Amino acid sequence: xxxxxxxxxxxxxxxxxxxxxxxxxxxxxxxxxxxxxxxxxxxxxxxxxxxxxxxxxxxxxxxxxxxxxxxxxxxxxxxxxxxxxxxxxxxxxxxxxxxxxxxxxxxxxxxxxxxxxxxxxxxxxxxxxxxxxxxxxxxxxxxxxxxxxxxxxxxxxxxxxxxxxxxxxxxxxxxxxxxxxxxxxxxxxxxxxxxxxxxxxxxxxxxxxxxxxxxxxxxxxxxxxxxxxxxxxxxxxxxxxxxxxxxxxxxxxxxxxxxxxxxxxxxxxxxxxxxxxxxxxxxxxxxxxxxxxxxxxxxxxxxxxxxxxxxxxxxxxxxxxxxxxx
Numbered sequence: 001x002x003x004x005x006x007x008x009x010x011x012x013x014x015x016x017x018x019x020x021x022x023x024x025x026x027x028x029x030x031x032x033x034x035x036x037x038x039x040x041x042x043x044x045x046x047x048x049x050x051x052x053x054x055x056x057x058x059x060x061x062x063x064x065x066x067x068x069x070x071x072x073x074x075x076x077x078x079x080x081x082x083x084x085x086x087x088x089x090x091x092x093x094x095x096x097x098x099x100x101x102x103x104x105x106x107x108x109x110x111x112x113x114x115x116x117x118x119x120x121x122x123x124x125x126x127x128x129x130x131x132x133x134x135x136x137x138x139x140x141x142x143x144x145x146x147x148x149x150x151x152x153x154x155x156x157x158x159x160x161x162x163x164x165x166x167x168x169x170x171x172x173x174x175x176x177x178x179x180x181x182x183x184x185x186x187x188x189x190x191x192x193x194x195x196x197x198x199x200x201x202x203x204x205x206x207x208x209x210x211x212x213x214x215x216x217x218x219x220x221x222x223x224x225x226x227x228x229x230x231x232x233x234x235x236x237x238x239x240x241x242x243x244x245x246x247x248x249x250x251x252x253x254x255x256x257x258x259x260x261x262x263x264x265x266x267x268x269x270x271x272x273x274x275x276x277x278x279x280x281x282x283x284x285x286x287x288x289x290x291x292x293x294x295x296x297x298x299x300x301x302x303x304x305x306x307x308x309x310x311x312x313x314x315x316x317x318x319x320x321x322x323x324x325x326x
Contacts, residue, residue: 002066002073002104005111009102010059010079027113028105031144038151042158042315049162050294050310052087062097072114073104074129080197085308090290096120097197097303101129115142120302121316122147124276154315161314169262169293181326185267188224188325192285192298195219196305206240207301215240216300217269217283224267226254226325242271242280246323255323263289268324270297270309272317280321 009026012019020040024033047053058081065076082095099119104111119126125143195216199205203219206212218239222228231248232238238248249255249269258264264286272282284299287306296306304312313320 002075002111003064005104006064006075006077006102007061009113010061010077013059015057026111028107029114029144031148032113032116035144035147035151038148038155042151042155043311045155045158046310046315050087050292050308052085052294052308055084055086057081057083059098071105073102075102075104076100076130077102085296087290092288092296092306094296094307095197095305096307099126099302101126103129115144117142122150158314165293168260182225182227183221183267183325184224185265185325186224188220188267188285189287189298191223192216192220192287193305196298196300197303199300204235205300206235210240211282211301213299213301214242214245214283217285218245220285220298221269221325224325242283245269245283246271246280246321249323249325253326255325257321258324259321262293263291264295264322265289265324268322270295271321271323272313273319273321274316275318282317286322 012023012026020033020036023036024030027033043054060080060082062078062080063076067074077100079098079100080095081098082093085092085094101115101117101119102113103115105114106112115129117126117129122143125147128142199207199212200219203215206215215235218232218234228234232245238244250257255269258268264270266287266289268286270284270286271280272284273280274282282299282301284297284304286295286297288296290296295309297309298305298307309320
């Protein structure tokens with residue numbers, strides 16, 4: 001019965017804007033609806049600014065794990081979220097692997113949601129909800145004030161970000177001539193797209209031990225003919241860690257930091273900075289430049305295939321830097 005309810009719920013989540021009223025009948029706390037509404041407002045605004053639409057949005061559930069404590073159910077869900085990205089010139093399919101936790105309770109024979117969390121957006125809250133001691137004492141939404149404040153802050157600061165971002169694009173739109181060495185950007189991009197959602201089992205995965213993002217990017221670089229060395233090899237710190245990979249590429253003159261030099265290119269390495277951590281903590285590979293400062297990229301942890309940069313930056317990550325391998 002719980003699994004059937006989850007499938008019905010994710011059907012509604014395929015179009016959260018249109019189904020917000022229907023979702024309200026499943027949610028006890030109005031602030032969760034406010035959280036969903038704020039996310040929708042942000043995404044609507046960013047999509048309008050960059051001139052694209054999202055169509056044929058779907059969630060394909062991969063796995064459901066259910067735990068019960070008295071009358072409370074904790075449900076962990078992994079799902080593939082896919083959609084068509086459409087603008088005036090491009091139609092492409094994007095996908096990502098998402099992890100959710102739902103805290104459920106049956107009230108008058110109806111399932112209701114006490115709390116729900118997307119790991120991609122609020123990883124610390126997700127981790128807290130995963131802990132057993134909290135599960136035994138669920139009374140209200142966890143970190144909800146923080147979550148709402150974060151979304152309100154991101155929405156209120158969006159206009160100033162867009163003005164600054166457009167200015168950077170307009171003033172730096174010049175060809176970049178650094179490339180011309182051994183790096184094959186197309187091969188790196190092809191590898192990224194092949195293994196973004198389907199991990200290459202020839203390599204160890206760090207998905208459950210700190211994150212696999214930079215391990216994956218290093219695999220892409222090697223697929224693009226960047227040679228293994230004594231200081232950059234599986235699974236050296238420069239191979240698996242964000243800052244160490246950046247330092248290795250820059251200090252050894254293998255890549256150039258082109259963050260301020262749009263447009264970026266296929267095969268460029270993108271790294272993400274999170275204010276809540278205070279450092280660059282995530283890596284990916286650009287797979288396509290769409291123009292107007294929009295790019296598609298691939299990454300692991302959290303797995304994304306040809307995913308629009310504008311859907312994640314600056315919504316989750318505050319700033320980026322880009323390295324172009326030579």
